[in-house]
Amino acid sequence: MSKLALAIHGGAGTILRSQMTPDLEREYKSGVEAALKAGWQILSSGGSSLDAVEAAVVELENFPLFNAGRGAVFTAEGKNEMDAAIMDGQTLKAGAVAFVKNIKNPIRVARLVMEQTEHVLLAGEGANRFAAELGVETAPDEYFFTEHRWLQLQDAIAAGRVQLDHSARVGEKESEGVEETELVSNYADQRSKVKDQRSLGTVGAVACDVKGHLAAATSTGGMTNKKFGRIGDTPVIGSGTYADDLCAVSCTGHGEFFMLGVSAYDVAARMRYKDISLDAAANETISRLTKIGGEGGLIAVDAHGNIALPFNSEGMYRGSVTSDGVFNIEIYK
Ligand code: ASP
Numbered sequence: 207m208s209k210l211a212l213a214i215h216g217g218a219g220t221i222l223r224s225q226m227t228p229d230l231e232r233e234y235k236s237g238v239e240a241a242l243k244a245g246w247q248i249l250s251s252g253g254s255s256l257d258a259v260e261a262a263v264v265e266l267e268n269f270p271l272f273n274a275g276r277g278a279v280f281t282a283e284g285k286n287e288m289d290a291a292i293m294d295g296q297t298l299k300a301g302a303v304a305f306v307k308n309i310k311n312p313i314r315v316a317r318l319v320m321e322q323t324e325h326v327l328l329a330g331e332g333a334n335r336f337a338a339e340l341g342v343e344t345a346p347d348e349y350f351f352t353e354h355r356w357l358q359l360q361d362a363i364a365a366g367r368v369q370l371d372h373s374a375r376v377g378e379k380e381s382e383g384v385e386e387t388e389l390v391s392n393y394a395d396q397r398s399k400v401k402d403q404r405s406l407g408t409v410g411a412v413a414c415d416v417k418g419h420l421a422a423a424t425s426t427g428g429m430t431n432k433k434f435g436r437i438g439d440t441p442v443i444g445s446g447t448y449a450d451d452l453c454a455v456s457c458t459g460h461g462e463f464f465m466l467g468v469s470a471y472d473v474a475a476r477m478r479y480k481d482i483s484l485d486a487a488a489n490e491t492i493s494r495l496t497k498i499g500g501e502g503g504l505i506a507v508d509a510h511g512n513i514a515l516p517f518n519s520e521g522m523y524r525g526s527v528t529s530d531g532v533f534n535i536e537i538y539k
Pocket of ligand 1: 217218407408426427428429437438439440446457458460461462
């Protein structure tokens with residue numbers, strides 16, 4: 207029987223304690239905790255790592271403060287185009303979707319790609335059509351409208367940049383008729399205090415189940431003001447998401463650098479070829495990311511239930527739980 211382990215992230219970036227408000231910190235932590243609970247319930251009752259990471263990511267996608275699913279950032283055209291990937295370390299099977307629209311939980315479609323097609327990655331309209339054929343739950347544009355994301359887009363357009371790092375524009379009222387409106391509207395007065403924080407969104411989960419099988423899942427809205435069909439590292443197997451028999455990895459940060467560093471696979475390769483621990487390999491991967499100019503972090507587990515959560519940014523929303531059942535939730539360095 208293997209040691210159970212689950213780790214999740216809600217994005218990395220310039221998340222400064224000095225700019226965080228207690229209420230907002232509590233909200234972020236509650237989102238991380240809900241995701242840990244969802245995954246842990248499955249793992250601790252003997253479920254598979256694959257089910258656990260999917261459940262944790264669904265929870266994070268439903269939480270409006272993270273850049274995935276409901277809280278996905280806006281493209282230059284004011285749309286929400288989402289990427290997601292899931293990988294089963296035991297079978298080395300993976301499924302991913304890129305720039306899907308109006309899908310409530312893109313991670314579910316990624317899993318369907320893995321289980322019901324002979325492909326790994328479906329993109330754009332085709333991916334949406336595939337989801338529709340399988341009756342996957344969709345949501346109207348309003349569901350994905352959160353005013354803090356909309357204001358981020360206006361900032362990014364005004365600054366003329368594709369924002370790799372979303373300023374945590376938390377604090378605006380959401381559109382009428384959308385549940386959980388209060389969650390964000392409570393922060394209207396706090397927005398000004400946090401609006402300059404830089405944090406890279408994206409959510410992810412990695413797990414080791416009772417059989418020692420590993421899985422990884424990642425989901426994102428990508429970058430604010432992204433154009434031209436840009437796809438980040440998240441749905442690219444080996445870059446933002448990877449799992450095999452040695453480790454499972456989910457990354458968050460400036461996607462282009464994770465793609466150039468093939469970062470998620472890099473952790474597994476270092477373990478395999480150098481015969482080093484998960485912790486050493488994960489830290490080396492982040493050192494390399496720093497060398498090539500990238501910012502962000504990753505979460506990783508191995509088949510013995512060890513966890514590594516390295517990052518080179520100011521903070522990373524992260525949580526983990528191992529066999530003792532104690533939840534650890536942290537934000538800052
Ligand atoms: N890695 C994601 C991307 O580049 C963004 C993030 O992690 O916030 O699409």
